[in-house]
Amino acid sequence: MFKTLLACGTAGVALFLGATSAFAQTEINWWHSMGGELGERLNAIAEDFNASQDLYSVVPSYRGEYEESMVNTIAAFRAGEQPHLVQIYEVGTGTMMAAQGAVYPVYQLMEEHGNDFDPSAYLPVVTGYYSDTEGNMLSMPFNSSTPILYYNKDAFEAAGLDPETPPATWEELAEFSQTIIDADAASCGFSMGYAATWVGLENFSALHNQPFGTLENGFGGLDAEFSFNGETQARFWDDLKTWADAGIFMYGGPAGGPDSAPAFYSGDCAMYMNSSGSRAGVMANSDFEVGFGMLPVYGDVDGAPQNSIIGGATLWVLSGHEDAEYEGVAAFFDYLSSAEVQAEWHQGTGYLPITQAAYELSQEQGYYEENPGADIAIEQINLNAPTENSKGLRFGNFPQVRIVLDEELQAVLAGEKTGQEALDSAVERGNQILRDFQAANS
Amino acid sequence: MQTKRSIFTNRWLPYLLLGPQLAITLIFFIWPASQAVKSSFEREDPFGFRTTFIWLDNYTRILSDPSYLNALGRTAVFAVSVTLLSMGFALLLAVCVDRVLRTQRFYTTLLVWPYAVAPVVAGVLWWFMFNPTIGLLPHILDWFGMDWNHRVSGTQAMILITIAAAWKQISYNFLFFLAGLQSIPASLSEAASIDGAGPFKRFWTIVFPLLSPTTFFLLIININYVMFETFGVIDATTSGGPNQATMTLVYKVYTDGVIGLNIGSSSAQSVLLMGIVIVLTFIQFRYVERRVNY
Numbered sequence: 001m002f003k004t005l006l007a008c009g010t011a012g013v014a015l016f017l018g019a020t021s022a023f024a025q026t027e028i029n030w031w032h033s034m035g036g037e038l039g040e041r042l043n044a045i046a047e048d049f050n051a052s053q054d055l056y057s058v059v060p061s062y063r064g065e066y067e068e069s070m071v072n073t074i075a076a077f078r079a080g081e082q083p084h085l086v087q088i089y090e091v092g093t094g095t096m097m098a099a100q101g102a103v104y105p106v107y108q109l110m111e112e113h114g115n116d117f118d119p120s121a122y123l124p125v126v127t128g129y130y131s132d133t134e135g136n137m138l139s140m141p142f143n144s145s146t147p148i149l150y151y152n153k154d155a156f157e158a159a160g161l162d163p164e165t166p167p168a169t170w171e172e173l174a175e176f177s178q179t180i181i182d183a184d185a186a187s188c189g190f191s192m193g194y195a196a197t198w199v200g201l202e203n204f205s206a207l208h209n210q211p212f213g214t215l216e217n218g219f220g221g222l223d224a225e226f227s228f229n230g231e232t233q234a235r236f237w238d239d240l241k242t243w244a245d246a247g248i249f250m251y252g253g254p255a256g257g258p259d260s261a262p263a264f265y266s267g268d269c270a271m272y273m274n275s276s277g278s279r280a281g282v283m284a285n286s287d288f289e290v291g292f293g294m295l296p297v298y299g300d301v302d303g304a305p306q307n308s309i310i311g312g313a314t315l316w317v318l319s320g321h322e323d324a325e326y327e328g329v330a331a332f333f334d335y336l337s338s339a340e341v342q343a344e345w346h347q348g349t350g351y352l353p354i355t356q357a358a359y360e361l362s363q364e365q366g367y368y369e370e371n372p373g374a375d376i377a378i379e380q381i382n383l384n385a386p387t388e389n390s391k392g393l394r395f396g397n398f399p400q401v402r403i404v405l406d407e408e409l410q411a412v413l414a415g416e417k418t419g420q421e422a423l424d425s426a427v428e429r430g431n432q433i434l435r436d437f438q439a440a441n442s
Numbered sequence: 443m444q445t446k447r448s449i450f451t452n453r454w455l456p457y458l459l460l461g462p463q464l465a466i467t468l469i470f471f472i473w474p475a476s477q478a479v480k481s482s483f484e485r486e487d488p489f490g491f492r493t494t495f496i497w498l499d500n501y502t503r504i505l506s507d508p509s510y511l512n513a514l515g516r517t518a519v520f521a522v523s524v525t526l527l528s529m530g531f532a533l534l535l536a537v538c539v540d541r542v543l544r545t546q547r548f549y550t551t552l553l554v555w556p557y558a559v560a561p562v563v564a565g566v567l568w569w570f571m572f573n574p575t576i577g578l579l580p581h582i583l584d585w586f587g588m589d590w591n592h593r594v595s596g597t598q599a600m601i602l603i604t605i606a607a608a609w610k611q612i613s614y615n616f617l618f619f620l621a622g623l624q625s626i627p628a629s630l631s632e633a634a635s636i637d638g639a640g641p642f643k644r645f646w647t648i649v650f651p652l653l654s655p656t657t658f659f660l661l662i663i664n665i666n667y668v669m670f671e672t673f674g675v676i677d678a679t680t681s682g683g684p685n686q687a688t689m690t691l692v693y694k695v696y697t698d699g700v701i702g703l704n705i706g707s708s709s710a711q712s713v714l715l716m717g718i719v720i721v722l723t724f725i726q727f728r729y730v731e732r733r734v735n736y
Contacts, residue, residue, distance in 0.1 A: 071703070099487070099491070101491050102491070251591075251593055253593045253683075254681060255681075262575050263575045397704070399701050399702060400703075400704065407684075408685075410593075410594065410684035411685045414594050414596065414684065416685070440486060
């Protein structure tokens with residue numbers, strides 16, 4: 001009996017030792033929120049990196065939607081089980097930046113463990129969003145996007161409009177919509193995701209060069225206040241109400257507007273605004289010809305269009321791991337920054353090419369000629385040099401503020417408030433949330 | 443009268459037998475609940491680096507916040523309507539099935555199905571049916587000149603989650619009501635019917651009072667269900683909108699705590715919610731149970 005046990009024990013130890021020597025590579029855990037097709041493309045990046053060298057092994061794991069993986073990461077950090085790398089959406093940037101003990105800033109990581117990493121290879125509109133006031137890059141750009149206009153060319157043709165000319169202004173958009181509805185080419189003019197937030201307020205403000213908050217839209221410090229209740233924004237929300245009543249605009253629900261995309265795919269709405277990262281989905285789901293345009297602006301506002309701002313996510317490095325593991329993270333970032341990897345990711349997903357080299361490579365490969373409209377997002381984001389109002393937003397607790405904005409727009413659409421009243425109340429409620437964040441982080 | 447007290451010869455055996463249950467209660471209820479109470483007095487950044495003890499600030503903030511009081515009122519309306527709807531329908535169905543002798547099993551199986559559906563799946567199902575863009579029901583309502591858009595109309599959103607939440611619970615209530623009905627001796631009804639009592643009279647004077655233990659049990663279960671478990675249905679159909687029209691207390695705990703990462707306020711809200719449910723259950727046992735005949 002004792003002999004058998006001993007034999008088993010020895011075999012077990014041998015097996016264990018064998019197993020460890022076979023997996024001597026340093027493991028790097030990467031938590032992300034890319035499901036479905038996007039997830040497969042992300043896994044392919046990790047596999048290719050693992051195959052390219054034998055020191056490190058990047059292990060991606062899906063942790064739910066952006067909100068969920070952020071919460072999971074925070075919970076994991078509090079339990080001391082945090083991954084090395086995590087994909088955090090741009091809305092969470094303010095919260096991550098303030099978490100100074102939890103985050104290992106990318107610029108510092110690359111200085112200490114990388115070899116000649118060049119942050120200027122990345123597009124300034126992207127790095128600007130994720131850098132501190134001294135211009136140090138805090139997180140690694142990965143999947144960035146910006147909202148664009150998709151339109152149904154068949155419906156445009158049926159209504160006697162030029163299918164090659166998308167509306168450039170909101171005035172035109174309303175007019176085109178009315179023509180389309182009158183001609184019975186579609187039952188609604190347009191719909192959009194993030195109607196109260198990313199598209200209908202954040203990018204709207206940037207494109208019209210209107211401030212969203214004080215202190216350079218929050219880049220300057222935690223004591224910033226919201227100021228998105230300007231006349232132009234209020235006018236837009238009032239117009240949305242008028243257009244909704246006239247059947248020109250269809251509200252697709254809060255956050256990403258779950259009902260918006262189906263309304264466009266089914267041909268009910270002739271135009272649709274959402275992330276450039278939705279491109280693959282739009283192409284796969286619509287059986288009409290799709291045109292691409294920039295987001296409209298008001299024709300009578302000076303300086304519009306300025307430039308749009310990004311959304312999407314970046315990779316944050318969490319503190320509390322071994323130096324050897326951070327070497328691996330730095331090696332992976334070097335790999336990720338290469339033009340080939342970036343160009344392939346950009347072309348496969350519709351996200352922006354986030355390095356200049358990837359953009360140029362895609363041009364050389366003839367990608368934009370084969371896929372007209374695929375570069376409209378890049379053009380729109382680079383329209384002008386970003387101003388204080390159009391380089392991005394950075395506020396703590398911003399996910400909570402977005403909920404408030406959704407609620408206030410709903411009140412406008414239900415006829416309970418005017419655009420100005422709703423935005424004033426959103427500023428007041430939002431500032432309270434900012435003060436809470438400030439109190440908790442200082 | 444039979445005594446409930448058992449005699450154990452070994453002093454430690456009763457404690458040993460109670461052990462597992464006590465351990466589970468401690469680990470899964472008492473410990474997390476005390477954590478919630480603790481963090482409801484604190485203000486903390488999401489990562490937990492800086493924690494400040496702020497006494498009752500979280501509570502005073504919540505109780506003076508119109509949106510919380512709003513959620514309180516909505517939860518009350520929601521709880522009452524879901525409980526009434528689901529118990530009423532379940533009782534009706536149970537009475538109907540109880541009268542059928544041969545195909546009873548078939549109907550029972552059919553009626554229990556919804557209970558096997560996960561709350562979120564049920565929510566998505568209703569989301570599809572009532573979807574203003576692609577749903578079937580808004581399309582049908584349109585024929586009758588009714589404009590359905592629960593994305594904008596708070597009343598419609600409330601109707602939607604009430605129906606969806608009640609539908610989910612009908613099966614459960616039905617099973618208990620059916621079991622209750624079948625345990626009532628047929629002789630009582632037969633005797634009443636010989637005395638000339640009609641079906642409605644028999645139901646209200648004999649069957650329903652004898653069902654009261656079941657009804658009482660279901661009342662408590664249903665209130666708890668509405669308070670805590672309707673989260674999935676709301677998340678999948680309306681996400682608390684439009685403009686907080688379907689923001690119930692439990693959903694607000696989630697939005698403030700998980701999405702908003704405001705742990706202190708969220709903890710304080712869950713402590714209040716726990717208090718409300720404890721008080722409700724106490725009232726039910728203290729006052730409603732007196733009218734129950736076992």
